[in-house]
Amino acid sequence: MTIAIRQIRILDGLGGRLEQGTLVIDGTRIVGAGPDRSIRIPKGAQRIDGRGLTVLPGLIDCHVHFCLGAEADVVAAVEGESSSVTLLKAAELARRTLQAGFTTVRDVGFRDHAVFALKHAITTGLTPGPRIVAAGLAICMPGGHARFIGREADGVAAVRAAVQDQLDAGAEVIKVIASGGVLTPGTSPDDAQMTVEELQAAVEVAAASGRHVAAHAHGATGMKNALRAGVHSIEHATLMDDEAAGMMRRQGVYMVPTLSALATTAACPSGCGIPDSARSKAKNMVKQHEKSFRAAVRRGVPIALGTDAGTPFNYHGDNAQELERMVTLGMTPMDAIMTSTSAAARLLRMSEEIGTIEVGKQADLLFVDGNPLRRIDLLQRPERIAGVMQGGRFVAGPLSRM
Secondary structure (H helix, E strand, O other), X not given: OEEEEEEEEEEOOOOOEEEEEXXXXXXXXXXXXXXXXXXXXXXXXXXXXXXXXXXXXXXXXXXXXXXXXXXXXXXXXXXXXXXXXXXXXXHHHHHHHHHOOEEXXXXXXXXXXXXXXXXXXXXXXXXXXXXXXXXXXXXXXXXXXXXXXXXXXXXXXXXHHHHHHXXXXXXXXXXXXXXXXXXXXXXXXXXXXXXXXXXXXXHHHHHHOOOEEEEEEOOHHHHHHHHHHOOOEEEEOOOOOHXXXXXXXXXXXXXXXXXXXXXXXXXXXXXXXXXXXXXXHHHHHHHHHHHHHHHHHHHOOOEOOOOOEOEOOOOOOOOXXXXXXXXXXXXXXXXXXXXXXXXXXHHOOOOOOOOOOOOOOEOOEEEEEOXXXXXXXXXXXXXXXXXXXXXXXXXXXXXXXX
16 A cells, blocks of 8 residues: 655654655555655555644664563562563553554563564564564673573673573573662662673674674763673663763764663652662662763764663653653754664664665654654653554554544
């Protein structure tokens, strides 16, 4: 089927803006995009009046956990439920994410390898959800952060084996834990975890299979250890110092800030159910996290959107809150949108297929009632999501009923 949307505002994901354009989709691909007068609409195409709407590439979240349901105590929740229940929950959370306009995500830590079954179910059309780039189990040190969704490994040989197990199971990215964290009891975000040699081993094994490595790191020492090892993204980068920022910029390593995770945990009042240790750590770091993000923007560190969706009260489907947080901290709405489209696609090495509105790309698209360049919060309001298209097919919103 060929679909033509006329007189629509087009944000191409690369910083380009066209106030009145025509977009033509044939099958799964974009075959035309440009000013109304310059685009020929094929005979027999379904025509849609796009006046008042904005279309942008389907959004991408580079840091989610579909095994976590944003419960107050996610560690207790995932440890207290069966793997089967977790998988059923994850399928529902994936559906909500797609309906919110996020057509691709990177899941950087699941309780087991069932995330690959979820990915297969979505790919084959068994259940709705975004495209998933999945890590499987995170690799951590014994007793380290994220061990409740991780594979503990002690020493270079053990790390190599752990990484290879994830690759054999289907991992398209490897997640390593280079510092302590907020949610895992008994770990400090300041402390480095895993040695440089262990992190290098993970990078080497991943590289042999053509895979990249994402490193969880709050503290600057953990960040720099991971950077020296050759990772491709730093998740959180909460306590980034000048040296770490410089290394990231020179090496082209992406910051995936996950501002929403610390913010939602820190905002929770006493007695909300989040363990006191996690609340305290989040409250102590949230302002520094914002400072690090501003510094990254100022210094030109590459940034790709990630939310850490699934952490306490950080709901799947509310992923677009991250864009508003970025804008509040000084990023322009256009630049924030680019972190969730073209920049995220580059990090995931999917930019030839998704992340921009260009002829030949997959028709992963988000249609919004209004102009998100004026009101970035429109992207997180379900009633303003006019349509979500994935691979040329409307999967959510009023346009899906036409």
